[in-house]
Amino acid sequence: MADHVENAVNNVSSDGTEAHRHTETSPGRTEVELNGQPPTARPPQVLTDTEEDEDEELTLKYGAKHVIMLFIPVTLCMVVVVATIKSVSFYTQKDGQQLIYTPFREDTETVGQRALNSMLNAFIMIGVILVMTMVLVVLYKYRCYKVIQAWLFFSNLLLLFFFSLIYLGEVFKTYNVAMDYLTLALIIWNFGVVGMICIHWKGPLRLQQAYLIMISALMALVFIKYLPEWTAWLILAAISVYDLLAVLCPKGPLRILVETAQERNETIFPALIYSSTMVWLFNMADSAETRNNSSHPVPEQENQVAVAPTAQPEDDGGFTPAWVDQQQHQLGPMQSTEDSRRQIQELPSARPPPEEDDEERGVKLGLGDFIFYSMLVGKASATASGDWNTTLACFVAILIGLCLTLLLLAIFKKALPALPISITFGLVFYFATDNLVRPFMDQLAVHQFYI
Amino acid sequence: MTVAVFFGCTFIAFGPAVALFVFTIARDPLRVIFLIAGAFFWLVSLLLSSLVWFITVQISNKNSATQQTGLLIFGVVLSVLLQETFRYGYYRLLKKANEGLLALSQEDTMPISIRQLAYVSGLGFGFMSGAFSVVNILSDSLGPGTVGIHGDSQHYFISSAFMTLAIILLHMFWGVVFFESCERQRWWALGAVVLSHLVVSCVTFVNPHYQGSLIPTYIILSVMAAWAYLCAGGSLRNLKLCLTCKDKDFLLANHRPR
Numbered sequence: 128m129a130d131h132v133e134n135a136v137n138n139v140s141s142d143g144t145e146a147h148r149h150t151e152t153s154p155g156r157t158e159v160e161l162n163g164q165p166p167t168a169r170p171p172q173v174l175t176d177t178e179e180d181e182d183e184e185l186t187l188k189y190g191a192k193h194v195i196m197l198f199i200p201v202t203l204c205m206v207v208v209v210a211t212i213k214s215v216s217f218y219t220q221k222d223g224q225q226l227i228y229t230p231f232r233e234d235t236e237t238v239g240q241r242a243l244n245s246m247l248n249a250f251i252m253i254g255v256i257l258v259m260t261m262v263l264v265v266l267y268k269y270r271c272y273k274v275i276q277a278w279l280f281f282s283n284l285l286l287l288f289f290f291s292l293i294y295l296g297e298v299f300k301t302y303n304v305a306m307d308y309l310t311l312a313l314i315i316w317n318f319g320v321v322g323m324i325c326i327h328w329k330g331p332l333r334l335q336q337a338y339l340i341m342i343s344a345l346m347a348l349v350f351i352k353y354l355p356e357w358t359a360w361l362i363l364a365a366i367s368v369y370d371l372l373a374v375l376c377p378k379g380p381l382r383i384l385v386e387t388a389q390e391r392n393e394t395i396f397p398a399l400i401y402s403s404t405m406v407w408l409f410n411m412a413d414s415a416e417t418r419n420n421s422s423h424p425v426p427e428q429e430n431q432v433a434v435a436p437t438a439q440p441e442d443d444g445g446f447t448p449a450w451v452d453q454q455q456h457q458l459g460p461m462q463s464t465e466d467s468r469r470q471i472q473e474l475p476s477a478r479p480p481p482e483e484d485d486e487e488r489g490v491k492l493g494l495g496d497f498i499f500y501s502m503l504v505g506k507a508s509a510t511a512s513g514d515w516n517t518t519l520a521c522f523v524a525i526l527i528g529l530c531l532t533l534l535l536l537a538i539f540k541k542a543l544p545a546l547p548i549s550i551t552f553g554l555v556f557y558f559a560t561d562n563l564v565r566p567f568m569d570q571l572a573v574h575q576f577y578i
Numbered sequence: 579m580t581v582a583v584f585f586g587c588t589f590i591a592f593g594p595a596v597a598l599f600v601f602t603i604a605r606d607p608l609r610v611i612f613l614i615a616g617a618f619f620w621l622v623s624l625l626l627s628s629l630v631w632f633i634t635v636q637i638s639n640k641n642s643a644t645q646q647t648g649l650l651i652f653g654v655v656l657s658v659l660l661q662e663t664f665r666y667g668y669y670r671l672l673k674k675a676n677e678g679l680l681a682l683s684q685e686d687t688m689p690i691s692i693r694q695l696a697y698v699s700g701l702g703f704g705f706m707s708g709a710f711s712v713v714n715i716l717s718d719s720l721g722p723g724t725v726g727i728h729g730d731s732q733h734y735f736i737s738s739a740f741m742t743l744a745i746i747l748l749h750m751f752w753g754v755v756f757f758e759s760c761e762r763q764r765w766w767a768l769g770a771v772v773l774s775h776l777v778v779s780c781v782t783f784v785n786p787h788y789q790g791s792l793i794p795t796y797i798i799l800s801v802m803a804a805w806a807y808l809c810a811g812g813s814l815r816n817l818k819l820c821l822t823c824k825d826k827d828f829l830l831a832n833h834r835p836r
Contacts, residue, residue, distance in 0.1 A: 191689075195607035198614075515713040520621055523706070527618045530611055559625050566635075567628040568710060570650055575734070575785035577711060577741055577778070578624075578657040 193490040207344040208505040217297040233355040245357035260380040343497035370544040404489030520560040524552035587739035616702025623664035627657035700753015704746035731786035751806035758809040
């Protein structure tokens with residue numbers, strides 16, 4: 128959960144995108160939470176062999192379904208980001224402005240100076256994310272749920288109104304559409320209010336998912352615009368490492384958050400988590416907290432302009448206690464992912480509930496993951512000279528990384544960071560395709576050779 | 579160089595493949611995953627072959643055009659061989675995964691058969707190959723320009739689209755035949771697949787004399803289509819039954835009255 132909050136922080140701060148990113152990016156929040164239950168994926172002695180096999184088979188089938196349930200929103204988010212980057216030039220223009228979390232400039236004289244500046248930028252960003260996560264963990268430990276909720280609320284507010292206003296304005300500029308302020312105000316007001324309601328309260332599942340995707344895309348676009356070149360790549364790499372450590376190390380903040388949530392048998396705010404089902408919503412009647420059935424945008428911090436509403440792990444992670452109880456009842460060992468980013472919840476196969484519950488359980492993925500995946504693909508389409516080939520390669524690499532992560536999740540049955548594998552593949556394929564494949568394919572196209 | 583050319587060429591190149599995807603693969607999550615994994619394998623093979631080509635170019639004489647063309651031809655041949663190697667690697671991986679799944683589930687039937695995997699992986703290879711060949715060309719066709727202003731062929735876009743279509747379908751057929759021949763240990767069939775891939779790629783060396791490249795490619799496409807159909811269990815009888823709507827099993831499965 129801490130991850131979520133942090134992610135939220137990271138995500139939320141658009142200006143301080145770092146804040147957002149941290150929470151969101153905590154890639155590694157693997158949530159190994161089994162709410163107080165032993166971390167075994169299936170009940171070893173209870174089930175008979177056939178049941179276990181059936182569970183395994185069902186896990187495979189439902190695992191594949193869950194993978195697709197995550198492929199589609201991740202693909203949609205990437206498509207939105209790439210389409211925007213290709214058509215609206217605002218997000219690729221560097222007008223010299225940078226986020227406050229990346230104070231060092233990259234237009235230096237020497238390459239060495241530039242490398243140093245970008246490393247310092249990345250370092251500061253990761254530091255901010257770490258601090259945010261710690262704050263979240265502390266807030267959660269001392270049960271300051273209201274603070275986290277308010278934080279998330281203001282983050283989403285900023286994102287849904289301010290950033291979407293800017294986005295809409297730029298789209299109108301690109302297509303030379305004239306619009307009066309009244310209509311614009313009406314549109315933005317409706318968009319924002321419906322978004323806040325869907326995300327923080329109740330709403331149709333698809334609408335909620337759509338809003339979460341839009342918010343992640345907006346955050347990714349902000350990152351693409353305001354992060355200088357080398358800093359962006361370094362931050363992506365560093366966030367993957369941070370995620371891995373934060374989720375898997377025993378003293379990692381995300382892990383602490385998750386374990387605390389498990390001890391208390393509470394749910395984490397699903398504020399910054401994209402969820403494919405709403406099945407828990409109806410059971411969480413008694414939760415006083417906002418139920419973010421789907422990923423909630425990360426709560427933004429007030430001082431951060433760019434809010435990355437991506438899954439900021441609120442204290443709660445958005446999982447209200449009711450949801451947790453229901454989960455526990457349904458699932459047995461519960462994997463509560465504090466890391467909003469990473470909440471990939473595979474329902475473990477060895478569960479008392481019957482199979483149909485598996486279908487309804489769905490999967491969760493933190494908004495931070497969405498943001499960073501889209502940021503990578505968006506940068507690939509913005510800056511690569513190989514253009515569409517590089518974009519396609521990064522897209523496939525990220526999807527395969529996500530697939531492998533989910534496979535590992537199914538095998539280990541604990542919360543895992545979703546960033547490392549995908550971002551590593553994405554980065555490798557970006558640089559390899561841009562530098563090696565592009566000249567080869569260009570030469571082939573010139574001669575019209577086919578391989 | 580208009581939107582019409584863009585849409586026309588896109589639909590020519592990707593129409594059948596997308597239709598196949600939508601009607602046979604999109605519903606089943608496992609197939610989609612294996613399709614994307616197949617695309618990934620093709621991508622890795624391309625990466626390796628580009629790496630080798632890049633290295634050879636760096637150590638060669640950059641000014642000699644013939645040498646560069648020779649290196650490019652070498653790159654093409656190497657790429658084809660690597661693609662087939664990775665197809666074989668993917669086959670081995672799928673076999674292992676299937677065995678593992680079968681052992682785990684202890685059921686008699688697997689969620690996805692090796693033939694379906696052959697089809698899906700071939701299509702995955704085809705999608706990626708086609709996309710990498712033609713997407714940049716398509717995006718250029720949207721913008722302004724004059725085709726062949728320096729004396730090159732005017733039919734660049736349409737021929738690229740048709741070639742891409744052939745390549746995508748060929749990859750699918752090669753996948754089916756390849757996996758089947760690996761299953762039955764018929765190594766001559768494997769060699770024939772690799773050889774036909776090489777022939778198709780080498781035939782494009784005569785571009786822009788499109789009659790020299792497109793016609794042989796489409797002939798090979800029809801031959802491979804028939805071969806893949808036979809490998810997948812089809813026969814003339816099946817075809818007749820299907821076309822005259824007399825195939826009882828199919829009708830029963832689709833709940834349609836005869």
